[in-house]
Structure formats: C-alpha cells, structure tokens
Amino acid sequence: MSEFREDFREILRLVRPGARVLDVGCGEGTLLDLLQREKGVDGRGIEISSDGVAACLAKGLAVMQGDADRDLAEFPPHAFDYAVLSQTLQAVREPKKVLSDLLRLADRAIVSLPNFGYWRMRWALVTRGRMPETKALPDPWWATANIHLCTLRDFTALCTDLGLRIEAAAALEHGRPARPIDPDHWVENWRAESALFLLSRKGAQTAERRAEGDLFG
C-alpha cells in the first residue's frame, strides 16, 4: 500500500467495510477503487473533469460529473454513510455550505485540508512577508485554486459553529503514516502540515444504516 497517498491510507482505515461512500472530487477514482476492492464499499463519486469521469467509468465506478459547490444537492439526506472530501475544501467557493451539505447527505464526513498555521507557512510569511509557497501549496497567490485557506484552529471553530463533532483527527505529512492528534491543541496548529478529520453531526445517531425507504427523506 506504500504507493498510495497517506490520506488514502488513513481513509481506508476509518471507513467501515460495506459502507456507502461518496467521494467528492474523486479524480480518476483511485481512492474509490481502493475502497471498493479492500473494503467492499458501495462507492459513488463526483468529479469535475470529463476525462476523470471517463477514467472512473473504465474502472467500473459510478461517478457523476459535477462540482462540490453546485451538485451535492443532488443527493437526498443520509444517502451515504461517509462523504469524503480530500484536500478540496480550501478550493471550493462556499466551504461552510459544502461542509454542511456533506453532513446532510452522509452520516459522517472525512475531510482533509492543508493547515495554514503550519510553522513553515508562518515562517515564510514572517521572514519574507509574502504568501508562502510550499510543497503542499506550490502555486503563487494569483494562480492558486486554494481560495479559502485556513488554520486547524479556524477549521475546528467552523465545526463548532456548524454543530459538528470531531470524532477523530490525524496529522498528515508527506511520506509518513498519519499521526492521531488533538486538533485543538495549540502545538498541532504549528506542527501539522495537513490534517484529516472524521466528522459527524452532534446528537445524530449514526451507528446503524437507515432503512432504505428513508432515502427520499
């Protein structure tokens, strides 16, 4: 499994076997394919590029062309056990709405995002006085797709605001296994280059699969 991205490995670990999973921004379907083969999930995907969708179809995946800002409304409430949004939240137009949509259509969301509070970011900003360009965020400010960058602390505050419970969090670092963290700890806001969260709605019962008839909400 070493050829896979570290967040994929962590997602594979978190997802319950046989679950219904929506991968938002599934690209060529690498993660979905992995989840289907290794976890026997019932997987669906959303991907913005038609080439990506075509590649997914060739892999036998059920993927819809669309984008997170516009097309999550297609799915009825609780259609999925998990919605995955990997390194994409910072690139959507309305992160708050997207996050809220994810937890409408799925019982749990798995979200990973770069941490703008990471010490290298702060260091670049302090020493050079310019927007940081790092391995995780390589493009200059005027070319980047990442229009809504945030720190871990910003993200956990948004989760609180939306009434979301953080069930698990892990720091991700290139080439290293995921490291479980307390995302509210100030040290992690300096130390984590990127982080992955398992989220659910506070007070929601998520354990069991809902009756199929409930799909229409």
Added chain:
Amino acid sequence: MDTLDAMHRVETGGGTARLTLPLMLDSGARLDGVEVAYKTYGRLNADRSNAVLICHALTLDQHVASPHPGSGKPGWWSRMVGPGRPLDPQRHFIVCSNVIGGCMGSTGPSSNDPKTGKAYGLAFPVITIADMVRAQAMLLESLGVETLFAVVGGSMGGMQVLQWAADYPERLFSAVCIASASRHTAQNIAFHEVGRQAIMADPDWRGGDYLKLGVRPEKGLAVARMAAHITYLSEPALQRKFGRELQRDGLSWGFDADFQVESYLRHQGSAFVDRFDANAYLYITRAMDYFDLAASHGGVLSKAFQRARAVRFCVLSFTSDWLYPTPESRAITRALNAAGAPTSFVEIESDKGHDAFLLDEPVMEEALKGFLASAASARGLA
C-alpha cells in the same frame, strides 16, 4: 476495414415478429396482430445473460449495424456496434427493433387496418413511448430473452431506456441514456408542432389518407425534416460546415438555394421523404411530446426509478446539444441518485449539437466501453 470484414462474419438475424397477444395502449385502445420488425447481431449465450436492446431515435430504424435496405448506407450506429466496438456482437446478443408507429416494418399508420383492409392513416391510435417499450418487451419474450444485460439508446431511444427502467426494472442489469430527457419541454413540443403543421398543410396529405389516394405529402414532410434537422445541429457546427458560403459564384437575386446551408437542408429534406412516412412522423413526434415520465409517477421523477435501484445507469449529454441540453440529463441523474441507483454521468465536450451521439465522439465511445465492460464483469460475461 478490418471491422467491416469482421462484421461480415457476425451472425445476424431478424425479420418481423407477430405478437400473439394484443398490445394494450396507454390511450385505452388495443392493437391486435401487431408486427415488430427487428434485427439481431450475435448470439444469445447459454445463460441468456448477454442480450442488449438498442432503442432507436425518431427517424432511425432497426438497421443499427448493417446497411440500410433502402439507401445502402452503413448502419446508423456502426461506430458503437460491431466487432471491437463498445457493443460487440461477438460478446453480446444485440437486438434493435423498429418502434411501433414507425414505417420500417413495424405496425404503424401505413400498415393495413384489419377492419378495412386499407392503410390506417389517422385511424391508427395515438401511441406513447411506453407503448413502444411494451411492444419491445413482448418481442424480446418471443425471442426467449427474459433479461437484458443492457438497454441503450440516444434521444428518443434514451426516453425508451428510461421507460424500460420505470416499467421493467427487474429485467434490466444496466441502462445507458444518451442525449435525452425525461420529458418534452415546451420548446421540444413547439418544434415538433412546426413539423406536423408543415405535413398537414401539404395538400397531398389529404387528411392523412394519402396512401389510399396514391399520393404523398413530400413537400410537407421535407419541410418538417428541414426544421427538425436544424435542431439536431449546433450554431458552431453549421458555421464551421457552411458559414455564408455560396453554392455558385454570386447571388441569384432570387430564391434559389444561394447559400450552401440552404442546399444542404433541401437535400436533407428530399432524402428524408424517400425513407420515411409522413403519418409515422406525426405519430412518433406525438409520442415524444406526450412523454413525461415524472407525470405518471406523481410528478416526482425519482419515484419512476424507485424499483430500479439495482440497475446500473450511465447518462451522457453533450455541451452543444440544445435540443436535450445537459440540465435535462442532470434532472435524470438527480432522480436516479435520489432513488439510490448507481449512476454515472458525463457531459461530453462537443460542438456537434444533438447529433453528436451518432457521430465520432471518442469520449462517448470510451465512456461506454468502460461502463459496459465493468457491467459485463459484474454480470459474469466473458
């Protein structure tokens, strides 16, 4: 050429099946002794699990992958159907039948009314997309096909695919709906009405009785085709093909076909009357206008697909198709997702308009190939 050679070795069949049971129509009428003309390619396997039904569009026919008996032109979807193509007669048993109401051998308004012994004309009952599908289901039963590995269609064929999913989901393993819609919009109906009025305004239409009187409303049918043909293309495609190019040097200062686009449309119109019947055009366009899958399911499209959640769907649209634009396909996929059916959807970049589904579109071909191959392995087909 290799493909053509290989096609010659494909086992083909077909003919005209006479349905033993009467066809009960949505209008409340019934048709007895209905005949369905069809073609087959390939062979039904021992498990009877490899059958594919292709549903044709408004003016097409059962000759999907073999030369048209009238014009001698290659099958209308030879790109998609043939050895090494996404639908492969070496692996699939492919059936394509002429819709009822049509004019290529299936019972339609130009067939003889058993009551009078003469052509039905307007005595033929109005039919619907669901009636067409009912006749297809009866044909397949008579061929020993109980389940379909796939039902595939573009445009009006796609409407039949959706109707199959609503009416016979338990007989489907997968479904492909291309450049289509779950209902006709006001604009769709409006264009069809222009065509019908052109036919009915032709003095040779004779209230629909032209066959009995030995005439044909060729002018009206040609105009109907010309108007419709524009809706199958896109503005950029027309511009690229013709621009303002003239037929001859200089203008005629009259009403000859000065522009190449005029001459092209006139040719489309006159070629069409050689292969199509005017009343069939009225009946089939009416069937499409009446199509509104949600309406028959309490106004909620997803309810039409409620029993189809085990069917794998592939929905395709084209960016420049303004006849059945992408939002129509999105409405279908939204309903399929709401019903919980595994659904794939791609909007294919093309400037060829609605007709793109009949033309060389590599992304469509690859998407279909991938979708069908993965469905085949899930179905246990080699």
